[in-house]
Amino acid sequence: MDNKLEIKYRSQKQLFEILDDEIIVDLNTAKHKLKYNIPLEEIKNTHFITKTKQNGFTLIAYLSIVLNFVFAIYISSEYLKLSKNLLLSLFFSIAFGSIFLLKSLFEDYDEKHIDSSKLFYFIYTKKNALEVDRFIELVYKKQIEFYRKKYFIIDPILPYTVQYERYIWLYSNKYINENEYEVIKEDLDKYFNFNINLKE
Template sequence: MENKLEIKFRNQKQSFEIIEEEIIVDLETSKHKLKYNIPLEEIKKTHFITKSKEDGFFLICLFSFALNFLFLSYFIIDNYKLGNVFLQSSLLTISLVLIAIIKAFFDGHNEKHIDASKLLYFIYTKKNANEVDQFIELIYIKQKDYFRKKYFVIDTVLPYNIQYERYLWLYTNNYINDHEYEIIKEDLDKYFNFNPTI
């Protein structure tokens, strides 16, 4: 899978890219215009979904557009001396269409947030839900690989108890399995010659 995700939704854009030890986040949404990096070790496994509404400026613009369109329609129908029944049915039809458009825009969209040291959320719609979920899984896979690469080695400088706690932490967070945990523990004991006080 690709290490990059771009989300475009109405006038909003988000892009995310996973590099070696961090994620590059570029948000251009109605709420935020930010660009920053989040280290992989500062991303947690918890996430939640919130419902986001459109901002007030968009509401004012849409209302203005609808009102201008209704007035324009009325003047066109009035200038061509079309009948009252045609006028009423046209305005009713146009009004219903505009109400449907307004409702569609103001249903909002979901945002999937991941707990991290900095803001990390994805615009989450029916169209891109699968793509976003796959990218989040990729983040966790890359994070697991990063932790294994960084902490799943025997360090000649660190004391025995700190290294042992690291391996225990990797094991309890499911970054390594039972077999790997037993092997690294045995290797650590052999390296320190079965004497944890060295």
């Protein structure tokens, strides 16, 4: 799977890219215009979904424009001597067109937030939900790979207890399985038993 995700929703755009140890986040949304990096270590395995609402001022502004347009047609109809049937069809056309436009403009969408040290959310619609969920799975997969690469080693410099606690942490968070835990623990014991001075 690709390590990039681009989301376009109306005039909003989000771009995410997974690197070896961090994620590049580029937000150009109604709420945020930001670009920053989030280290993989600072992303938690919890998320929540919020529903966005359009602000009331924008709705009032659009309604005001529509009402002013209807009023202008009504006034100009006196001078243009439009028939009542034509005037009614104009009003109904404008009303239905306005309702359709307002409905599409003010359709709510969800935001899927991932808990992390920095703002990390996705515009989440029915259309892109599967793609976003797959990308989030990839983020967690890359995070596991990152932790394994960083901590699932025997370090000749670090004390025995620190390394042992790392392996327990990896195992308790399910970044390694029980068999891997037993093998690395055994290797660590062998290494420090062979180099007896290092264990102290």
